[in-house]
Amino acid sequence: xxxxxxxxxxxxxxxxLSAPAIFSPAKAQSRQETLLIVSESGPNNLDxxxxxxxxxxxxxxxxxxxxxxxxxxxxxxxxxxxxxxDKFKMELADDMKLGDMSVTFKLKKNAVFQDxxxxxxxxxxxxxxxxxxxxxxxxxxxxxxxxxxPEQFVVVDDNTxxxxxxxxxxxxxxxxxxxxxxxxxxxxxxKNATEKDPWGLDYVKQNTVGxxxxxxxxxxxxxxxVFERNDKWTGxxxxxxxxxxxxxxxxxxxxxxxxERGDADISYDLPNKDFVELxxxxxxxxxxxxxxxxxxxxxxxxxxxxxxxxxxRQAVAYAIPYQKIMDAxxxxxxxxxxxxxxxxxxxxxxxxxxxxxxxxxxxxxxxAEAGYPNGFETTISFDxxxxxxxxxxxxxxxxxxxxxxxxxxxxxxxGANWRTELNKKAxxxxxxxxxxxxxxxxxxxxxxxxxxxxxxxTMSYQSKETDTFIDGAVTAAANxxxxxxxxxxxxxxxxxYADMPRIPLYQPYVNVAMQKNVSGYAYWFHRRLDYRTxxxx
Amino acid sequence: xxxxxxxxxxxxxxxxIGVVIITFLxxxxxxxDPAAYFAGPAANKEAIExxxxxxxxxxxxxxxxxxxxxxxxxxxxxxSLTTGQPVVTEIRNRLPxxxxxxxxxxxxxxxxxxxxxxxxxxKQGSWIDHACRVVATAGVSLPVFxxxxxxVYVFYFLLGWSPAPLGRLDVFFSAPPQVxxxxxxxxxxxxxxxxxxxxxxxxxxxxxxxxxxSLAPIARMTxxxxxxxxxSDFVRTARASGLDTRTVILTYAFRNAMLPVITTLGMVFxxxxxxxxxxxxxxxWPGIGSYAVEALIASDFAPVQGxxxxxxxxxxxxxxxxxxxxxxIDPRVRLEG
Numbered sequence: 075x076x077x078x079x080x081x082x083x084x085x086x087x088x089x090x091l092s093a094p095a096i097f098s099p100a101k102a103q104s105r106q107e108t109l110l111i112v113s114e115s116g117p118n119n120l121d122x123x124x125x126x127x128x129x130x131x132x133x134x135x136x137x138x139x140x141x142x143x144x145x146x147x148x149x150x151x152x153x154x155x156x157x158x159x160d161k162f163k164m165e166l167a168d169d170m171k172l173g174d175m176s177v178t179f180k181l182k183k184n185a186v187f188q189d190x191x192x193x194x195x196x197x198x199x200x201x202x203x204x205x206x207x208x209x210x211x212x213x214x215x216x217x218x219x220x221x222x223x224p225e226q227f228v229v230v231d232d233n234t235x236x237x238x239x240x241x242x243x244x245x246x247x248x249x250x251x252x253x254x255x256x257x258x259x260x261x262x263x264x265k266n267a268t269e270k271d272p273w274g275l276d277y278v279k280q281n282t283v284g285x286x287x288x289x290x291x292x293x294x295x296x297x298x299x300v301f302e303r304n305d306k307w308t309g310x311x312x313x314x315x316x317x318x319x320x321x322x323x324x325x326x327x328x329x330x331x332x333x334e335r336g337d338a339d340i341s342y343d344l345p346n347k348d349f350v351e352l353x354x355x356x357x358x359x360x361x362x363x364x365x366x367x368x369x370x371x372x373x374x375x376x377x378x379x380x381x382x383x384x385x386x387r388q389a390v391a392y393a394i395p396y397q398k399i400m401d402a403x404x405x406x407x408x409x410x411x412x413x414x415x416x417x418x419x420x421x422x423x424x425x426x427x428x429x430x431x432x433x434x435x436x437x438x439x440x441x442a443e444a445g446y447p448n449g450f451e452t453t454i455s456f457d458x459x460x461x462x463x464x465x466x467x468x469x470x471x472x473x474x475x476x477x478x479x480x481x482x483x484x485x486x487x488x489g490a491n492w493r494t495e496l497n498k499k500a501x502x503x504x505x506x507x508x509x510x511x512x513x514x515x516x517x518x519x520x521x522x523x524x525x526x527x528x529x530x531x532t533m534s535y536q537s538k539e540t541d542t543f544i545d546g547a548v549t550a551a552a553n554x555x556x557x558x559x560x561x562x563x564x565x566x567x568x569x570x571y572a573d574m575p576r577i578p579l580y581q582p583y584v585n586v587a588m589q590k591n592v593s594g595y596a597y598w599f600h601r602r603l604d605y606r607t608x609x610x611x
Numbered sequence: 612x613x614x615x616x617x618x619x620x621x622x623x624x625x626x627x628i629g630v631v632i633i634t635f636l637x638x639x640x641x642x643x644d645p646a647a648y649f650a651g652p653a654a655n656k657e658a659i660e661x662x663x664x665x666x667x668x669x670x671x672x673x674x675x676x677x678x679x680x681x682x683x684x685x686x687x688x689x690x691s692l693t694t695g696q697p698v699v700t701e702i703r704n705r706l707p708x709x710x711x712x713x714x715x716x717x718x719x720x721x722x723x724x725x726x727x728x729x730x731x732x733x734k735q736g737s738w739i740d741h742a743c744r745v746v747a748t749a750g751v752s753l754p755v756f757x758x759x760x761x762x763v764y765v766f767y768f769l770l771g772w773s774p775a776p777l778g779r780l781d782v783f784f785s786a787p788p789q790v791x792x793x794x795x796x797x798x799x800x801x802x803x804x805x806x807x808x809x810x811x812x813x814x815x816x817x818x819x820x821x822x823x824x825s826l827a828p829i830a831r832m833t834x835x836x837x838x839x840x841x842x843s844d845f846v847r848t849a850r851a852s853g854l855d856t857r858t859v860i861l862t863y864a865f866r867n868a869m870l871p872v873i874t875t876l877g878m879v880f881x882x883x884x885x886x887x888x889x890x891x892x893x894x895x896w897p898g899i900g901s902y903a904v905e906a907l908i909a910s911d912f913a914p915v916q917g918x919x920x921x922x923x924x925x926x927x928x929x930x931x932x933x934x935x936x937x938x939x940i941d942p943r944v945r946l947e948g
Binding site for chain 1: 644647648656658659661662665691692693694695696701704760763764767768775776777778782783861892893894895897901904907908910
């Protein structure tokens with residue numbers, strides 16, 4: 075073989091080597107109509123009413139089922155589409171009439187389930203009955219809007235459903251627009267239900283039986299979920315993407331490589347550092363949105379010494395290295411909730427920044443006043459499931475608290491054990507996140523600060539004044555008494571920031587990275603993807 | 612031979628009973644409360660209790676154990692809570708993926724390590740001996756996740772030669788009809804060569820990653836045992852009788868050097884199944900290792916028990932095969948057995 079021929083053949087070999095990146099035209103066509111999403115973990119159940127359905131499962135439910143009502147869109151804080159919590163739009167319902175103690179829905183006449191059966195009032199009632207009866211998370215979420223008994227859901231005629239209010243509660247209507255009150259094909263489920271399992275949990279776990287815009291055509295747990303568009307959908311404008319493939323890629327580095335190589339279309343759970351770098355590269359669209367009604371905080375157990383002393387808690391609040399956490403842990407991808415100007419008025423809003431800043435001198439003085447001039451020893455705990463953010467926060471806090479004499483040992487709690495530990499309410503000092511689907515200040519405070527001590531009141535905080543303010547705000551909201559409501563909201567926020575049982579650090583961001591040719595991303599309270607508005611190409 | 616196999620299988624029974632008891636107790640001793648985990652972030656005490664009752668975790672331990680053994684006897688390993696699927700189905704689907712990857716990695720490793728080891732022994736002290744030492748040391752000191760990520764970075768991200776690390780197949784291929792569960796074999800049975808190529812190209816990087824990791828023990832063991840054999844009397848006699856070097860080395864020396872190599876292969880295969888866990892994570896491989904680890908993180912008992920049990924059965928089978936192979940290679944073992 076001559077040298078020139080050899081070079082030629084080597085070149086040809088090189089060309090065939092790169093062949094896997096080139097696709098046949100037919101494949102390219104289906105690629106164009108298909109959206110490939112990569113994320114760390116996938117659903118464990120396609121039914122949001124199931125036992126222990128995980129958060130990725132919510133995404134399936136949202137896209138495959140309809141609710142009576144949903145939300146309109148508005149422009150969010152980052153200039154991107156954002157759900158409008160105050161404006162509702164009809165999804166399965168054609169019309170909503172709000173009475174004094176009930177609300178009546180007329181169903182869309184042409185709405186059908188994915189198997190072609192028309193959606194009837196009995197399906198709606200059966201589905202809502204299911205949500206309030208099966209127990210666990212769905213029942214709990216329904217109760218948050220005072221929807222607790224099957225008797226509250228009444229079939230008026232084939233096409234009309236009435237929801238009776240147990241009491242006046244302004245969260246009832248928003249709670250009908252969350253993921254849980256989705257409508258299932260009741261006849262189909264009943265056919266596949268057994269005596270032991272009257273609500274067909276086993277069947278709906280594996281099959282999507284709604285009227286939603288997408289249906290799951292294949293699901294390999296832990297590996298992939300494949301969705302196809304339901305062309306019979308009546309809930310809104312027809313979605314543009316025909317097929318969605320959602321693959322689980324556990325390694326964050328590979329998810330990033332897939333995006334940068336243009337093989338994956340969307341990913342949303344990359345480390346903050348990757349998002350910052352991808353943003354500055356400019357090759358991808360990166361959209362960051364603060365969690366609605368969500369806060370990462372440092373909590374303290376106020377039942378036991380030394381954190382039962384408000385002076386100690388204030389000292390800690392002065393010793394947290396807020397800015398370092400923002401820069402070194404989050405790379406700026408979060409909304410700070412600290413360091414409001416001393417004269418800033420309290421707003422009728424939540425989350426809002428508190429007035430503490432890092433000030434070691436003040437912290438030391440407060441420790442001395444509290445009777446701990448030499449500090450004390452304690453442990454700071456975090457959930458290993460979110461170690462990427464939690465661990466550096468705890469290390470920085472440990473370092474900073476050492477300066478005022480508080481010696482912390484770091485306690486890493488495995489993800490499976492975290493909720494058990496929180497439920498015991500015995501951890502002295504810890505970091506955690508809480509976020510509520512319903513974006514109302516009093517909703518956050520009922521769960522996190524009220525003396526009835528729900529599991530999210532991880533500090534065991536008890537305050538008569540706070541309880542009065544919260545209860546007042548709930549009643550005022552139900553009755554539309556704006557002045558009292560505002561006064562009460564300001565009251566409980568002030569109280570929380572004076573007593574400081576938990577120290578808000580920041581509002582985390584939902585970061586979504588997508589190819590430049592993908593558009594139509596919208597932020598929802600559940601923070602998962604809505605495939606219905608996404609467009610490729 | 613059959614007697615040997617039967618005797619071996621009988622001996623395995625107490626082992627398996629032990630494994631069943633220990634896995635049951637160990638999973639119960641794990642920290643973490645599955646009921647609290649699966650009740651979700653918003654659950655209150657009652658909701659957690661409801662789930663505990665649903666899962667049967669409120670019953671006393673002996674009762675749970677009896678139920679577990681009963682179900683096990685019926686071939687039911689329970690349901691995984693993290694993936695929501697029966698453990699038996701999951702293991703049946705995932706074991707071939709892990710086995711295909713491990714065997715592929717082992718084949719790569721053997722085809723490099725054995726010749727390398729022989730050459731190193733024959734030309735002791737030469738550059739090839741040193742090369743063998745360097746390759747083996749480097750291979751064993753690089754953690755698999757690192758080699759894996761490095762290979763992905765170079766061959767997928769920079770060069771674009773390798774397909775996206777998205778598991779066993781590119782998203783636009785669908786799996787061949789299942790016969791063996793090995794995609795390479797099944798795609799050939801289905802006569803779908805495009806699919807075979809796709810499955811092979813997905814296998815190469817993870818296979819090489821595993822192969823590199825297991826080079827060291829095989830190459831070193833081949834070298835050592837070849838050296839011992841090459842120094843023995845019968846090799847000297849063979850040489851003295853004027854047999855050509857090739858025959859001496861391959862027919863006489865290597866066959867006798869194979870016993871320790873086979874033993875090492877058995878060990879390597881078992882630790883590759885373990886090393887798989889990390890490789891599966893890096894390459895999004897839907898194998899049994901990543902399944903078990905995820906279950907462990909979530910205190911999901913059933914898959915962990917199922918995994919350990921499957922592995923125990925695999926080891927018993929593997930040891931049996933190695934023993935049988937011994938007999939085939941070395942008649943002396945057969946007589947004693």
